[in-house]
Amino acid sequence: MLIELDRTSTVPLYRQIAEQLRARISSGELVPGTRLPPERRLAAVLGVNRTTVVNAYRELAADGLIVGHVGRGTIVADPSRLHEPGTPASGIPWPQLFTPATDVMNDPLLQDTMLVSSRPDVITFATGMPAPELYPxxxxxxxxxxxxxxxxxxxxxxxxxxxxxxxxxxxxxxxxxxxxxxxxxxxxxxxxxxxxxxxxxxxxxxxxxxxxxxxxxxxxxxxxxxxxxxxxxxxxxxxxxxxxxxxxxxxxxxxxxxxxxxxxxxxxxxxxxxxxxxxxxxxxxxxxxxxxxxxxxxxxxxxxxxxxxxxxxxxxxxxxxxxxxxxxxxxxxxxxxxxxxxxxxxxxxxxxxxxxxxxxxxxxxxxxxxxxxxGLLDAHLERLRRHYPERLERMLAALERYATGVLEWTRPAGGFYVWCRLTDGLRARDLLPEAARRGVAFAPGESFHPDDAGTGTLRLNFTFPPVTAIEPGIARLAEAVQALRSIRLNGEGSRRARVVAPIV
CATH class of the missing domain: 3.40.640.10 (Type I PLP-dependent aspartate aminotransferase-like (Major domain))
Known part of the structure; x- marks a missing residue:
C-alpha cells in the first residue's frame, strides 16, 4: 500500500495524504484497529513537514475515521460507530491493546524490502542468511x-x-x-x-x-x-x-x-x-x-x-x-x-x-x-571459507563494472556483507521501488542506524544469492541507481518527481 504525493498539484499535501488514507479506510484496506505510523515517522518517509501529517490526521479525526490514544498512537476507528452512535464495537479491539514495545518491528522500509524479496523473480541481496546450497x-x-x-x-x-x-x-x-x-x-x-x-x-x-x-x-x-x-x-x-x-x-x-x-x-x-x-x-x-x-x-x-x-x-x-x-x-x-x-x-x-x-x-x-x-563443524567452515570468497569477489567485480561512479563500497575481510554508499545525495528509500521494478532487493542502511542517519547507505549480502545471480543482480541495481539519478536530474518539479512511499 502506497501514498503518492503529487507536488505539482494544487491540492495541498495534507489533503492528498488524508484523502488517500480515507479511501483505504473506506475500502477496508485499513481495518478498524490498524495503527497508523507516528506523525514524525510518516513525515520522514514522505519527505514532508510533520505539520503536514498532523493536519492530515486531524482532518481524518474530525470525520471520526481515526482516533488517537496516549501511549498507543493513532488508530483506525470502527466505522460502525460512525453511523450508529452508542453501538459497541464487535469483539475486542486488539490492536488498541498492544503496548508500544510491540511496534519495534514496524519499519516501513524493512517491510517493503521483505515484500520485494519474497517475489520469486527477485534477486535478493537483502537477507542475512548463509548459502542454502552449502547446508550439510x-x-x-x-x-x-x-x-x-x-x-x-x-x-x-x-x-x-x-x-x-x-x-x-x-x-x-x-x-x-x-x-x-x-x-x-x-x-x-x-x-x-x-x-x-x-x-x-x-x-x-x-x-x-x-x-x-x-x-x-x-x-x-x-x-x-x-x-x-x-x-x-x-x-x-x-x-x-x-x-x-x-x-x-x-x-x-x-x-x-x-x-x-x-x-x-x-x-x-x-x-x-x-x-x-x-x-x-x-x-x-x-x-x-x-x-x-x-x-x-x-x-x-x-x-x-x-x-x-x-x-x-x-x-x-x-x-x-x-x-x-x-x-x-x-x-x-x-x-x-x-x-x-x-x-x-x-x-x-x-x-x-x-x-x-x-x-x-x-x-x-x-x-x-x-x-x-x-570435527564436522571445522570441516564445514573450511568449505565455507573456500566458497564465500568467490562470491565476494564476484560481487566486488560486478560493482566495479556496473556501479562505479554511482556507488561507493568497502571490501570486507570476512562475514556476509558489502556496505555501500549512494553518491550525489541519493537516498536508499527512494531506490527501493526502482530496484523492485528491476527485480533486485537490498537492505536499506538507515534501518540499521539508531538515529536518522544512513539515508544514503545500503547493505548487500553476497553469501545467500546463487553465484550465477550476483552479477546480473548488481547490474539491475546499478540500472536502478541510474534511473533514480535521471529522475532526480530531469524530474524535479514535475509529476515524475512525486514521492512514492509505503505506510505500513
Missing part, C-alpha cells in the same frame, strides 16, 4: 537418525535450561583456541543469539537505561533494546570499527548501562575493530564498570588478513559477555546460540530463560554437539 543436509540427516535411534527418548524430553551438558562442554572447548577462557558452567545455550540478546537486555536493563551501540549496527539488537525501554547512544563506525575515542568522550558523562558491539565483520558494515581499539574499549569498560556485549556471529568466517582475538579473549577484568550462534555458520533454522560470561550472569540468565521457554530443543543441541566433537 545429508550429514545432518545421518546424525539425527543416529540420535533418534540411540537416545530418542531422552532427547525428545526436556533438558536443563542451561543447555545440553555435553554441548556446553563442547562449546567451551571449541572457542578456547581463540583465547577465551570459559568452562562449561560459564556457557548458556540459547535459542539463537536473538534470544540471547533478549535475555541479556531483560536481565541488565530497566526502562530509561542508556546502551551505547555502534551506528550502524545489527537491527535485531536495536529492536530488543528499544523493546525493553532503553535509550540508545549511537557511536559511529569507521574502517577500524567502533570509534572508541568518541565513546571515551561520552561514557564519563552519560554513564551507559551497557556497551553493545560486533567487533568482527560487523553487521551491516563488514568492518573489523582493530586490536588497539579493542584494548582501549576493554580498559574503558573496566574503568567505568560497564559490561560489554560482544556479538560474534561471523568471527569464524575470515577470508583475508590476520585474525584478531575476540574481546572476550583479551578481557582481563570479566567485563565481556560473549554471544554467538551457529545460524551463520551452519543452519539458521536450528536456533542454537550461546552466551559465555561470568558465572553469576549465566546463572541469572538461566533462571530468566526458564520463564521464557524452559529449554532449547535438545535434539538440535545434540546434533550441534556431534557436529563439533566429530
Amino acid at each position: 543436509i545429508a550429514t545432518m540427516r545421518q546424525l539425527l537418525d543416529e540420535a533418534l535411534h540411540q537416545a530418542g527418548q531422552s532427547l525428545l524430553q526436556y533438558c536443563p535450561a542451561e543447555g545440553y551438558p555435553p554441548l556446553r562442554e563442547a562449546l567451551a572447548s571449541w572457542i578456547a583456541p581463540s583465547g577465551m577462557r570459559f568452562g562449561p558452567d560459564d556457557v548458556l545455550v540459547v535459542a539463537g543469539s536473538q534470544q540471547g540478546l533478549y535475555l541479556l537486555a531483560r536481565a541488565l536493563l530497566e526502562p530509561g537505561d542508556i546502551v551505547a551501540v555502534e551506528s550502524p549496527t545489527y537491527l535485531g539488537a536495536l529492536q530488543v533494546f528499544r523493546a525493553v525501554g532503553a535509550r540508545l547512544l549511537p557511536i559511529p563506525v569507521d574502517q577500524h570499527g567502533m570509534r572508541v575515542g568518541l565513546l571515551e568522550d561520552v561514557v564519563a558523562r552519560r554513564r551507559p548501562k551497557l556497551i553493545y558491539t560486533l567487533p568482527t565483520f560487523q553487521n551491516p558494515t563488514g568492518t573489523t575493530m582493530s586490536r588497539d581499539r579493542r584494548e582501549r574499549l576493554l580498559a574503558l569498560a573496566a574503568r567505568y564498570q560497564v559490561p560489554v556485549i560482544e556479538d560474534d556471529p561471523y568471527g569464524a568466517l575470515r577470508y583475508a588478513g590476520e585474525s584478531i582475538p575476540p574481546l572476550a579473549a583479551l578481557d582481563q577484568h570479566g567485563v565481556v559477555l560473549y554471544l554467538s550462534t551457529v545460524s551463520k555458520i551452519l543452519f539458521p533454522g536450528f536456533r542454537i546460540g550461546w552466551i559465555a560470561g561470568p558465572r553469576p550472569v549465566i546463572e541469572r540468565l538461566a533462571i530468566l530463560k526458564q520463564i521464557v521457554d524452559l529449554d532449547t530443543n535438545p535434539l538440535a543441541q545434540w546434533a550441534v554437539w556431534a557436529f563439533i566433537t566429530r
Whole structure:
C-alpha cells in the first residue's frame, strides 16, 4: 500500500495524504484497529513537514475515521460507530491493546524490502542468511537418525535450561583456541543469539537505561533494546570499527548501562575493530564498570588478513559477555546460540530463560554437539571459507563494472556483507521501488542506524544469492541507481518527481 504525493498539484499535501488514507479506510484496506505510523515517522518517509501529517490526521479525526490514544498512537476507528452512535464495537479491539514495545518491528522500509524479496523473480541481496546450497543436509540427516535411534527418548524430553551438558562442554572447548577462557558452567545455550540478546537486555536493563551501540549496527539488537525501554547512544563506525575515542568522550558523562558491539565483520558494515581499539574499549569498560556485549556471529568466517582475538579473549577484568550462534555458520533454522560470561550472569540468565521457554530443543543441541566433537563443524567452515570468497569477489567485480561512479563500497575481510554508499545525495528509500521494478532487493542502511542517519547507505549480502545471480543482480541495481539519478536530474518539479512511499 502506497501514498503518492503529487507536488505539482494544487491540492495541498495534507489533503492528498488524508484523502488517500480515507479511501483505504473506506475500502477496508485499513481495518478498524490498524495503527497508523507516528506523525514524525510518516513525515520522514514522505519527505514532508510533520505539520503536514498532523493536519492530515486531524482532518481524518474530525470525520471520526481515526482516533488517537496516549501511549498507543493513532488508530483506525470502527466505522460502525460512525453511523450508529452508542453501538459497541464487535469483539475486542486488539490492536488498541498492544503496548508500544510491540511496534519495534514496524519499519516501513524493512517491510517493503521483505515484500520485494519474497517475489520469486527477485534477486535478493537483502537477507542475512548463509548459502542454502552449502547446508550439510545429508550429514545432518545421518546424525539425527543416529540420535533418534540411540537416545530418542531422552532427547525428545526436556533438558536443563542451561543447555545440553555435553554441548556446553563442547562449546567451551571449541572457542578456547581463540583465547577465551570459559568452562562449561560459564556457557548458556540459547535459542539463537536473538534470544540471547533478549535475555541479556531483560536481565541488565530497566526502562530509561542508556546502551551505547555502534551506528550502524545489527537491527535485531536495536529492536530488543528499544523493546525493553532503553535509550540508545549511537557511536559511529569507521574502517577500524567502533570509534572508541568518541565513546571515551561520552561514557564519563552519560554513564551507559551497557556497551553493545560486533567487533568482527560487523553487521551491516563488514568492518573489523582493530586490536588497539579493542584494548582501549576493554580498559574503558573496566574503568567505568560497564559490561560489554560482544556479538560474534561471523568471527569464524575470515577470508583475508590476520585474525584478531575476540574481546572476550583479551578481557582481563570479566567485563565481556560473549554471544554467538551457529545460524551463520551452519543452519539458521536450528536456533542454537550461546552466551559465555561470568558465572553469576549465566546463572541469572538461566533462571530468566526458564520463564521464557524452559529449554532449547535438545535434539538440535545434540546434533550441534556431534557436529563439533566429530570435527564436522571445522570441516564445514573450511568449505565455507573456500566458497564465500568467490562470491565476494564476484560481487566486488560486478560493482566495479556496473556501479562505479554511482556507488561507493568497502571490501570486507570476512562475514556476509558489502556496505555501500549512494553518491550525489541519493537516498536508499527512494531506490527501493526502482530496484523492485528491476527485480533486485537490498537492505536499506538507515534501518540499521539508531538515529536518522544512513539515508544514503545500503547493505548487500553476497553469501545467500546463487553465484550465477550476483552479477546480473548488481547490474539491475546499478540500472536502478541510474534511473533514480535521471529522475532526480530531469524530474524535479514535475509529476515524475512525486514521492512514492509505503505506510505500513
